[in-house]
Amino acid sequence: MNLPAPRLIDPSSVPSLRWGILGPGAIAESFATTVLANSTQRIAAVASRTPAKAQAFAAAHSIPTHVSSYEALVARDDVDAVYIANQPNDHFAAAMLALDAGKAVLVEKPFTQSVDEAQTLFAHARQRGLLAMEAMWTRYLPQMDVARQLLESGALGEPRLILSDFCQDNRAVARMWRKGHGSPLWDMGIYPIALCQMVLGEPASIEARGIVLDDGMDAETTAYLTYDSGARATFTVSGVVDAPHHATIATEEGVIEFGTPFVFPTSVGVAGKGFDAPMQWWTNESPIRRHAGLVYQVTAFADYVGRGLLESPLQSHADSLACLRVATEIVRCLGADPY
Numbered sequence: 133m134n135l136p137a138p139r140l141i142d143p144s145s146v147p148s149l150r151w152g153i154l155g156p157g158a159i160a161e162s163f164a165t166t167v168l169a170n171s172t173q174r175i176a177a178v179a180s181r182t183p184a185k186a187q188a189f190a191a192a193h194s195i196p197t198h199v200s201s202y203e204a205l206v207a208r209d210d211v212d213a214v215y216i217a218n219q220p221n222d223h224f225a226a227a228m229l230a231l232d233a234g235k236a237v238l239v240e241k242p243f244t245q246s247v248d249e250a251q252t253l254f255a256h257a258r259q260r261g262l263l264a265m266e267a268m269w270t271r272y273l274p275q276m277d278v279a280r281q282l283l284e285s286g287a288l289g290e291p292r293l294i295l296s297d298f299c300q301d302n303r304a305v306a307r308m309w310r311k312g313h314g315s316p317l318w319d320m321g322i323y324p325i326a327l328c329q330m331v332l333g334e335p336a337s338i339e340a341r342g343i344v345l346d347d348g349m350d351a352e353t354t355a356y357l358t359y360d361s362g363a364r365a366t367f368t369v370s371g372v373v374d375a376p377h378h379a380t381i382a383t384e385e386g387v388i389e390f391g392t393p394f395v396f397p398t399s400v401g402v403a404g405k406g407f408d409a410p411m412q413w414w415t416n417e418s419p420i421r422r423h424a425g426l427v428y429q430v431t432a433f434a435d436y437v438g439r440g441l442l443e444s445p446l447q448s449h450a451d452s453l454a455c456l457r458v459a460t461e462i463v464r465c466l467g468a469d470p471y
């Protein structure tokens with residue numbers, strides 16, 4: 133089977149938005165670096181509640197304006213869109229602030245702490261006629277588009293089973309173990325959850341077991357999901373050991389296999405059935421590697437703003453809500469309490 137080429141948006145074909153960044157930490161650093169190197173987007177301002185942090189970030193990326201309050205940033209006339217890159221328990225308030233000021237928002241994952249918050253945020257954005265998008269960057273990576281085309285072509289039949297994992301020893305990453313700031317399931321598990329949701333939709337049943345720490349944080353989770361179509365998905369998420377971040381979609385007629393880690397711009401292969409079925413690969417030859425891949429979602433966001441869209445066609449509001457519902461149910465099954 134021939135693999136289709138990914139349908140990528142030409143960065144020069146989309147509006148050059150003037151971005152404001154809230155919460156200039158680790159991921160904002162990756163965002164700014166790739167946006168300035170690999171897109172036509174501009175960064176107009178950055179805000180941190182620690183003034184020196186905003187100042188240093190602005191200096192490092194030649195950003196003309198730095199401010200020490202989120203209110204000051206969203207009020208600026210030279211900002212079109214706001215990237216919300218602070219901790220998950222602050223995403224909702226920061227995004228609502230930006231929407232109230234008339235700015236479109238790209239909100240880091242995990243989008244909000246609850247389904248209710250996400251619903252409120254999306255309704256508010258829609259009411260104001262503004263794009264609100266979860267920064268589920270993996271959906272915009274080239275290999276995901278190749279996989280989507282393979283599935284849409286029907287040549288492999290229906291997807292039946294997804295196997296994936298996201299295991300990284302993140303014991304040294306403080307934010308992941310702080311109540312309200314994520315937890316391995318919400319922070320990392322949201323990637324396999326989003327992959328399963330993209331391919332199979334919303335599950336009919338969810339089971340999960342794992343390791344829950346004394347303070348209620350989930351450290352490791354194995355989940356088993358079933359779907360009305362008869363399909364199944366299973367994934368393991370661990371914040372205490374490393375594994376290769378693999379993802380496989382087994383279909384009626386064959387297999388789609390992602391290169392590892394499936395969450396970076398890597399590769400995707402397709403094969404028929406059987407031990408000896410040769411796998412054909414599409415491999416990312418672009419110099420855009422690792423977190424530089426964040427740029428694909430940013431270019432897509434600008435494209436959607438230019439087209440007047442209020443939600444992403446690749447991860448709709450309903451998709452984000454469905455993923456949060458799955459995460460919430462897994463936490464319930466585990467008896468965990470990460471927020």
Ligand SMILES: NC(=O)c1ccc[n+]([C@@H]2O[C@H](COP(=O)([O-])OP(=O)(O)OC[C@H]3O[C@@H](n4cnc5c(N)ncnc54)[C@H](OP(=O)(O)O)[C@@H]3O)[C@@H](O)[C@H]2O)c1
Pocket residue numbers: 154155156157158159160179180181182185217218219220240241242267269307314319423
């Ligand atoms: N897409 C990806 O691949 C990816 C990778 C890593 C993280 N993320 C997501 O990006 C978001 C930020 O993660 P990060 O690693 O960049 O975080 P980080 O570097 O630890 O901090 C980012 C910002 O969060 C606020 N913050 C940090 N520690 C805080 C604390 N103890 N209390 C209150 N606020 C605090 C600060 O905002 P102010 O400066 O404004 O105070 C800080 O600038 C999270 O939602 C995370 O899940 C995404």
